[in-house]
Each structure stands twice: as C-alpha cells, then as structure tokens.
Amino acid sequence: MTDGTMTRWTISAHDIATLRPQTLPIPRPGPGEVLVKIGAVALNYRDKMVVETGMGLPLSLPVSPASDMAGRVLATGAGVSRFKTDDRVIAQFIPDWIDGRRPGGAWPLPLDTLAGTLPGLLATHAVLPADWLVAAPRSLDDAGAATLPVAGLTAWMALVEYGRIRAGDTVLVQGTGGVALFGLQIARAHGARVLVTSGSADKLAQARALGADHGIDRGAGDWAAAAVAATGGRGVDHLLEVAGGAGLG
Numbered sequence: 001m002t003d004g005t006m007t008r009w010t011i012s013a014h015d016i017a018t019l020r021p022q023t024l025p026i027p028r029p030g031p032g033e034v035l036v037k038i039g040a041v042a043l044n045y046r047d048k049m050v051v052e053t054g055m056g057l058p059l060s061l062p063v064s065p066a067s068d069m070a071g072r073v074l075a076t077g078a079g080v081s082r083f084k085t086d087d088r089v090i091a092q093f094i095p096d097w098i099d100g101r102r103p104g105g106a107w108p109l110p111l112d113t114l115a116g117t118l119p120g121l122l123a124t125h126a127v128l129p130a131d132w133l134v135a136a137p138r139s140l141d142d143a144g145a146a147t148l149p150v151a152g153l154t155a156w157m158a159l160v161e162y163g164r165i166r167a168g169d170t171v172l173v174q175g176t177g178g179v180a181l182f183g184l185q186i187a188r189a190h191g192a193r194v195l196v197t198s199g200s201a202d203k204l205a206q207a208r209a210l211g212a213d214h215g216i217d218r219g220a221g222d223w224a225a226a227a228v229a230a231t232g233g234r235g236v237d238h239l240l241e242v243a244g245g246a247g248l249g
Contacts, residue, residue, distance in 0.1 A: 008123035010062040016051055019065075027127045029077035034130045036089060039142030041121055042068035044150045044178060050115055057116050064120030067093050067113060070136050070145035071126075080130045088136040091121060093149045095132040151178030158240055159186055167191030169237040172227050173212075176203040183240040184210055192238075195230055197223050 006026045012018045029035045044067065049055050051065050073087045083089060094102070094113050112118060119126070136145040158179075159165045171187040172195045173180045180196070187194045188211040196207040197218040204215035216226045228235050241248055 006123060006125040008064055010064050010122075011051055012062045014052055014054055014061075019051075026125050029075055029080075029127050031078040032080060032129055032131075033077040033127050034073055034080060034083055034089070034133060035075040035125065035127050036069075036071040036133070037074050037125055038069045038071040038121060038123060040070050040146040041066040042146040042150070042178075044068065046150065047115060055116075059116075063115070064122050065115055066120050066122035067091075067115035068146050068149045069121040069126070070140075070142040074125070076130070082130050083133065083135075088138075088142075088145070089133040090136045090145050090149055091128065092132050092134060093153070095129070147178060147182075152182045154179045155182035155186055155240065159183055159238060160190070163238050165190050165192055165238060169193070170195065170231055170234075171238045171240065172197070172236040173207075173240045174243050176200070176207055177242065179242050180240065181207075181210065184212055187238075188212075195227055195236065197227075 004026055005023050008022050008024060009019055010022060012020070027035065046055070047065050047067060050057070050059075050063075068091065070088065070090045073083050073085055073089060075085065076083060091114055095118065096112060114121060114132075136142070137148075140148075159171065165171065165187060167190060169187075169190075169192045171183070171192045173183045173187070174197050176196065176198050184194050184196060184207060193213045194211065195214045195216060196204060196212040197216045198204045198207065199217065199219045201217070204212075204217070208215060214230045216223050216230070220226075
C-alpha cells in the first residue's frame, strides 16, 4: 500500500515531553529513491542526547528523532536497481561514508547523519535515496536488524576493523549498553575471551548468558586491577572504551 496516510513523530523542543505524532500523506519515491515501510527503530544513547540537547548540531526544530531503522521496500523510484518491492533494508547512519576513513578532522564532528542534519526515522514510512540503504540480514527480524547501523557497526569497527581481534585475545568490555553487548558477542564469535564490567549483578548475569567469561563489579573497587587479576597479571589485549572520562585512564 503506497496510498493513504502515515505517522511521523517529532519534537518541537529539546524535551521528550514535546514528542507528538503527525499524520501525513504517504510520500511517493522520486528518481533514485525508495519508499520503506518501517518495521522497527532502535534507540541509541545518541538519540537520547539529540532529543535532550541537540548535541550541538545545527537542528531546525521540529525534528524527528531516531537514526536507525529496519523495514520493507514498498515502492522504488525511477532508476533504482539495488532494491525491489518487498526487500528488507536497514538505513546507513552516515549515508555518504561507504568505506575507508571518514574524511575531515576531529572537530567539528561529521554532521551529515540521520536524525542530525538528515531526517530522523521515527515514523511508519520514509522515502530515502537507495544509496542510503543496505540489505537487512535474513537471520534477524526488524527489531534486531534495526540495532546494527550505530551500535553494531561501532563495535565491529573498533574490534575487527581497527583492533584486528584474533582468536585467543582477551577483551574488556565496559558496561552493558548497545555497543558493549555487540562487542561482547563479536569478540566471542572471533574466539576471544571476554571480561565485562557493570555495576549491576543482574546485568553481569545477562552478559554471562551471552558468553562473557568473567564479570567485574565496577562498584566493588578498582575494576582495572580486577581485570589484571582475572588475566593472571597479563592484562587485556583490547579495551572497548565506551565510558570516557576517568575510565580512559
């Protein structure tokens, strides 16, 4: 169905209390574009920051939050050959970054991101350029596939592309957020030993259920010393640093 109405949620101020639905006509894809019926969106900590502070981005309110989605192609515009109707797709968070190192310097941060200077995806439908989309994995439903573009790819880039993780390495993962849990599972899939820190006994238990070899209660003392002790004094090969601040030291 490409006729009828859709719903899009927007914020009118940096306050989640302003989140409101809008009813709009379902748009039609133009040349090079794809109309997607969105099945799921993912919530990243970045999305929370955009809603609450704008993250210093040049946003023009009202805006739609959410930068990750998975869905199904309803229609394609002229010239689109990568996708066809009923294909399942996910969005690329930074659409113009295809491979290699991201152009530019450390600051200002790259601005051309979904739910940044580009449209957010908290909606039932979206029209996007075909080049902004990639095929969704057949092994994951929409809810699972929607978590890949930010959290999944961040962990993959850190451990595999830059870290060159190998079987037998030891990885320390901080916390149990989206990037951390992807890091845990990616490391285990590569045959690495994984240590996880958390302030919650329940979350450490969940991490062990996902394959963590050792859990460290970061509130029980010096977690870095505990990690060294857990490795027999050797230390870890990789630290998936997601906390910043004093944790980086």
